[in-house]
Amino acid sequence: MPSSIYIHIPFCKTHCPYCNFTVKLDHTGKLFEPYIKALCQEIKNRVFQSNDNLIQTLYLGGGTPSILPIELLQELFETLYSQFKFDPKVEITLECNPGTADEYKLQGFKTLGINRLSVGVQTFNDELLQRLARGHNAIEAKNIIINAHKQGFENISLDLIYGLPKQTIQSWTESIKQAFELPIEHISCYGLSIEENTPFAKIYTNSQNPLLPQEKSLEDMYEILQKLCLEKGFEQYEVSNFAKKGFESKHNLNYWKNTDFWGFGVSAHEFIKGNRKANTENLDEYIKNSLSNQKILERNPALEDLMLPLRTKWGLNLKDYQTKYKIDLLAGKEHLIRDLQNQNLIKLENNYLKITPKGFLLSTEIISRLMP
Ligand code: SF4
Numbered sequence: 193m194p195s196s197i198y199i200h201i202p203f204c205k206t207h208c209p210y211c212n213f214t215v216k217l218d219h220t221g222k223l224f225e226p227y228i229k230a231l232c233q234e235i236k237n238r239v240f241q242s243n244d245n246l247i248q249t250l251y252l253g254g255g256t257p258s259i260l261p262i263e264l265l266q267e268l269f270e271t272l273y274s275q276f277k278f279d280p281k282v283e284i285t286l287e288c289n290p291g292t293a294d295e296y297k298l299q300g301f302k303t304l305g306i307n308r309l310s311v312g313v314q315t316f317n318d319e320l321l322q323r324l325a326r327g328h329n330a331i332e333a334k335n336i337i338i339n340a341h342k343q344g345f346e347n348i349s350l351d352l353i354y355g356l357p358k359q360t361i362q363s364w365t366e367s368i369k370q371a372f373e374l375p376i377e378h379i380s381c382y383g384l385s386i387e388e389n390t391p392f393a394k395i396y397t398n399s400q401n402p403l404l405p406q407e408k409s410l411e412d413m414y415e416i417l418q419k420l421c422l423e424k425g426f427e428q429y430e431v432s433n434f435a436k437k438g439f440e441s442k443h444n445l446n447y448w449k450n451t452d453f454w455g456f457g458v459s460a461h462e463f464i465k466g467n468r469k470a471n472t473e474n475l476d477e478y479i480k481n482s483l484s485n486q487k488i489l490e491r492n493p494a495l496e497d498l499m500l501p502l503r504t505k506w507g508l509n510l511k512d513y514q515t516k517y518k519i520d521l522l523a524g525k526e527h528l529i530r531d532l533q534n535q536n537l538i539k540l541e542n543n544y545l546k547i548t549p550k551g552f553l554l555s556t557e558i559i560s561r562l563m564p
Pocket of ligand 1: 203204205207211212213254255312
């Protein structure tokens with residue numbers, strides 16, 4: 193059975209106009225308790241087999257899991273601890289947004305066993321934060337990280353976004369520098385993507401919108417990020433992720449290795465024994481019956497096993513891939529491979545095909561050209 197668990201908490205303080213996740217604004221908190229009850233019920237109903245595997249990673253994502261009162265998180269953890277055996281060195285991550293956790297709550301997270309926080313900062317520029325309708329400002333973002341560190345958290349990650357409307361190279365550089373003034377061990381940076389059916393999709397109808405940084409600026413932003421991370425000793429281990437040595441996210445590494453994981457909660461996905469499943473996206477339906485409408489998702493294993501490792505610094509083991517799928521990825525592509533190598537975008541090392549840090553910016557394009 194899997195040794196990783198993902199739990200989805202769908203509630204948020206505000207609905208950011210670029211977000212297309214399953215989230216629910218619940219200012220009164222009246223759905224929190226019924227949701228946690230449904231979640232605990234799902235866990236108890238589904239985890240009836242003997243679970244000999246020790247849980248190595250648990251990830252509470254959302255939404256904004258830190259919005260929940262500590263007493264409800266405690267109820268959830270009691271269920272988890274009663275149903276699974278946890279490795280003493282388990283990594284337990286909680287996604288946490290500024291303005292949703294005071295010192296009492298942070299202390300409560302620690303008491304529950306949470307040992308890694310992933311803080312959704314996005315930018316330290318207050319004007320940009322307002323445009324993103326994040327519901328927090330830069331001071332609150334800094335305070336939550338400083339307070340978490342004071343409470344003893346020694347593994348803190350923060351998220352930043354580049355390519356925001358009206359974001360300049362200077363303000364992006366400033367945000368990265370401010371991030372490194374804080375006690376963090378890990379940083380995730382994503383380019384803004386304009387998703388369908390979001391308020392941003394209506395405003396920024398095409399990528400040529402003059403308010404959005406253009407391609408050259410995006411490349412510059414990514415390069416600045418790589419350079420500053422390198423200078424601070426944060427190694428790039430995935431297209432969007434940088435960490436001090438030993439602080440890579442173990443949970444996300446499992447995703448990239450395509451290993452099994454449980455998924456609990458509304459809209460949660462899971463991957464067990466080759467099957468990818470998704471829970472219902474309808475919160476009311478989930479609260480009424482947490483086992484309703486679980487559907488099996490179609491998958492393309494050969495593509496997943498190619499794309500996921502190529503996003504990481506460890507790359508793809510060509511020999512294993514060939515044994516598993518009877519596909520020689522390099523056959524007939526000698527010219528392309530040489531071309532990409534000459535541009536320092538990929539490298540071949542001991543049977544591994546790796547995308548270089550320079551190539552990470554173009555990883556989607558490189559992977560599509562390498563596909564069989
Ligand atoms: S806080 Fe995160 S999950 Fe919630 S609406 Fe904003 S981007 Fe989406």
